[in-house]
Amino acid sequence: MKTKIYAFFAVLLAAFAASSCSLEENPEYFVNKKQFYKNREQCEAAVNACYNQLKNIYTFRMLTLTDAHSDIIYEAAPTVTEARLELSPAQPGGGEDIWQRCYQMIMYANSAIAGIETSPISDEEKKPLLAETVIMRAFHYYLLTSFWGDVPFYTEDVATTEIMNRITRLPRMSAVETRRYLIEELNEYVDYLPQIRTSENRGNRAGAAVGLMLIGKMAMWNAAKDTDAPSEDYWWDIALDALKRLQGIYGELNQYPLEDIMFRNKNTRESIFEVQHSYTSGGVIYTSNLACVCMPYQNTAESGTNVFDGVEVEELGNDANVWTPARPNVYFCSGLQTRGSDDLRAAINMAWEYGGKEFKSVNTRPWMGPKFWCPNMRDSYDSNNYKIFRYADALLMMAECYHAKRDVENMLACLNEVKTRAGLQPYAFRSWDRALTEIQDERARELFGEFQRKFDLVRWGIWYSRVSEINDYQELRMNIRPCHEYLPIPDKQVTYSGYMLDNKEYNKYGM
Numbered sequence: 001m002k003t004k005i006y007a008f009f010a011v012l013l014a015a016f017a018a019s020s021c022s023l024e025e026n027p028e029y030f031v032n033k034k035q036f037y038k039n040r041e042q043c044e045a046a047v048n049a050c051y052n053q054l055k056n057i058y059t060f061r062m063l064t065l066t067d068a069h070s071d072i073i074y075e076a077a078p079t080v081t082e083a084r085l086e087l088s089p090a091q092p093g094g095g096e097d098i099w100q101r102c103y104q105m106i107m108y109a110n111s112a113i114a115g116i117e118t119s120p121i122s123d124e125e126k127k128p129l130l131a132e133t134v135i136m137r138a139f140h141y142y143l144l145t146s147f148w149g150d151v152p153f154y155t156e157d158v159a160t161t162e163i164m165n166r167i168t169r170l171p172r173m174s175a176v177e178t179r180r181y182l183i184e185e186l187n188e189y190v191d192y193l194p195q196i197r198t199s200e201n202r203g204n205r206a207g208a209a210v211g212l213m214l215i216g217k218m219a220m221w222n223a224a225k226d227t228d229a230p231s232e233d234y235w236w237d238i239a240l241d242a243l244k245r246l247q248g249i250y251g252e253l254n255q256y257p258l259e260d261i262m263f264r265n266k267n268t269r270e271s272i273f274e275v276q277h278s279y280t281s282g283g284v285i286y287t288s289n290l291a292c293v294c295m296p297y298q299n300t301a302e303s304g305t306n307v308f309d310g311v312e313v314e315e316l317g318n319d320a321n322v323w324t325p326a327r328p329n330v331y332f333c334s335g336l337q338t339r340g341s342d343d344l345r346a347a348i349n350m351a352w353e354y355g356g357k358e359f360k361s362v363n364t365r366p367w368m369g370p371k372f373w374c375p376n377m378r379d380s381y382d383s384n385n386y387k388i389f390r391y392a393d394a395l396l397m398m399a400e401c402y403h404a405k406r407d408v409e410n411m412l413a414c415l416n417e418v419k420t421r422a423g424l425q426p427y428a429f430r431s432w433d434r435a436l437t438e439i440q441d442e443r444a445r446e447l448f449g450e451f452q453r454k455f456d457l458v459r460w461g462i463w464y465s466r467v468s469e470i471n472d473y474q475e476l477r478m479n480i481r482p483c484h485e486y487l488p489i490p491d492k493q494v495t496y497s498g499y500m501l502d503n504k505e506y507n508k509y510g511m
Contacts, residue, residue: 037115043129046112050136051206051276053101055286057143058275058386060293060323061094062451065147065487068326070453070463071470072336072444073368075293075326084475088488088511089503095147095487102140107158109137114157127192134189135211138182139273142214145175145221146455149486152501153178171500176226179218183238186211195249197269204267204276209249213272213389215242216397223404224459236404243398246272250391253417258344261392262371263290263384272389279383291382292323294372294449296351296359309367310360311353317376326368328448331470333365337445344423349448365472372449392418392446399439403432415439418446458485481509 036042064082068075077083081093092099112133116126137155144151150172158164190211194201201207216239223235250270260268267274278286295316296308306318328350333339337346350366352358359367374382395414402411408429416426419442427438443456457463464482471477483505494501503511 037119039119040121040125040129043112043116043119043121043126046108046115047129047133047136049108050105050112050133052108053105054275055277055288057098057101058290058388058451059094059288060290062098063290063293063326063449065094065098066451066454067449068473069467069471069476069484070457071466072329072332072448072453073326074329074471074473074476075324076473076475077293077324078475080324083473085479085484087484089491089494089506090511092488092490096490096492098143098147099487099490099493102144105140106137106154109133109140110155110157111159113137113155114159127189131189131192131208131211132206134185135206135214138186138214138218139206139210141178141182142218145178145218146458147487148489149175151175151178151489152497153181168496169498169500171497172502176222179222183215183218183222186215187242190215195245197249198272198274199267199269204274206273209246210273210389212242212246212249213394215239216246216394220397220400221459224461233405236401240398240401240405243394243401246391246394247398250394253392253395254421256391256421258348258421261345261387261390262348263386264373264375266385270391271387272391272394274385274387277383277385279378279381285381287381287383288386289323289380289382290386291372291374291377291384292321292380293326294368295320295322295325295374295377296354296367297325297361298322308354308359309362311355311357313354315370315375316373317378319379320374320377321380323380327365327472328368329470329472330365331472332444332448336441337448339366342423342425343445344421345445345448349445368449387450390447390450392421393443393450393452396439396443396446399442400436403436403439406432408435411435411439415442418442422446483509483511 037046061082064075064080067073068083069085075083081087081091087093087095113130116129116133119126141153152170153173154167154170156163156167158167190208193208193211195208198204198207198209219235219239219242222229223239226235229235256268256270259265260270277288296313298308302308304318306312306314306316308316333350337343337349339346339352348369348371350369352362352366374384395417399411399414402414412427412429415438419427422445429435440456440460444453447453454463457466463485464480468477468480488503488506488511489501494503
């Protein structure tokens with residue numbers, strides 16, 4: 001019964017019992033605060049647990065639920081429910097797993113914060129540990145609110161049956177208010193951490209830079225969704241304050257090589273947050289499977305060789321297991337980033353050829369590019385790190401904030417810093433409408449395949465129209481409904497909440 005006290009949802013019980021160690025330590029060791037949190041090492045072990053599920057959240061399904069549900073990528077995988085957008089409360093697909101794992105990490109974070117606060121270690125030791133845990137809790141709420149909008153929100157340690165019973169009956173809370181709370185909390189805690197690039201942190205842990213990025217992301221969501229903001233610029237200013245601090249840490253973009261955006265290049269200086277993976281043959285495996293849907297297809301005769309779609313690709317080796325690949329939409333590869341473009345990112349984002357030889361199946365569209373390939377991948381063990389936040393993203397966010405504030409000089413400076421690194425001519429201002437379109441298009445080109453496009457389209461209020469018109473997977477276009485803007489809360493969670501949770505938007509469409 002004591003173990004159940006630490007559960008948030010019924011489905012979470014099995015996940016908690018089977019949870020593996022985060023980074024190095026097993027989180028099961030610190031559920032009893034009377035026997036744990038006695039020294040810094042134990043407190044740090046609790047913080048480590050808050051990273052535990054990132055490798056399971058960021059899989060090929062995360063790409064499907066974000067960029068393949070957008071205007072830039074599609075995934076024609078007939079056996080993948082999410083690819084066809086056949087999602088409903090009764091059939092939530094991979095969203096159910098993300099929901100469970102995010103709340104599991106929030107539960108761990110709440111427990112860790114409570115334990116660290118009462119630990120006998122000094123305040124100076126506590127502050128950075130608390131700040132890191134607050135950042136990781138905010139990150140998982142950021143994912144939840146981006147995917148579901150209004151979700152249950154709590155920060156208490158589930159230490160008694162009474163607390164557990166109350167929390168399991170929580171209804172949806174306004175995403176605007178959830179973000180407001182998290183932004184205020186992050187602003188309070190980020191100064192407890194060194195103001196340095198993430199790559200300079202010990203072990204590439206989440207530091208102040210991740211916290212500042214989250215403030216910017218969530219403030220921009222609120223700028224789009226908060227109808228009662230104190231002023232028109234209120235949330236844009238909050239986002240800019242955080243992003244300017246990031247700019248002070250990271251400096252000019254052109255000092256960071258463009259090739260470093262490739263997922264195989266781990267913990268590069270431009271990176272703000274990456275999912276950490278590693279693979280050693282016969283040793284530790286800490287991997288995922290994104291590359292399986294991002295490498296050129298192999299037919300049956302090519303299996304077990306280094307031939308992919310008729311071309312030898314030496315770097316990919318002979319042992320890769322390639323699944324039904326995701327591919328760029330024609331809108332992207334024929335319009336936003338064409339084969340003959342001067343855009344240096346085109347050859348990284350997409351693959352029309354390799355070593356001067358054209359792939360056989362690229363008449364109208366290429367394969368996903370070497371940005372996502374895992375060299376010498378064994379079976380489906382993709383050991384690349386996945387880029388979640390990068391500094392170029394922050395600059396484009398700043399450009400959007402300055403656009404909202406009608407500051408043309410700073411908007412162009414941020415936008416053109418990204419374009420110039422990519423080998424493109426600077427953008428010349430024509431009108432505010434065209435400038436916003438250019439920022440939106442530049443986010444597609446720069447952040448292609450980095451798990452963000454759907455979030456952007458939803459925040460801009462154009463997701464349904466863009467995907468209905470532009471996504472190339474016919475099955476998806478047949479199934480898409482306006483309610484799919486956000487994922488459905490799984491029926492199991494609605495039932496377990498005593499029907500305090502709901503799916504009213506899905507109900508309108510008979511789901």
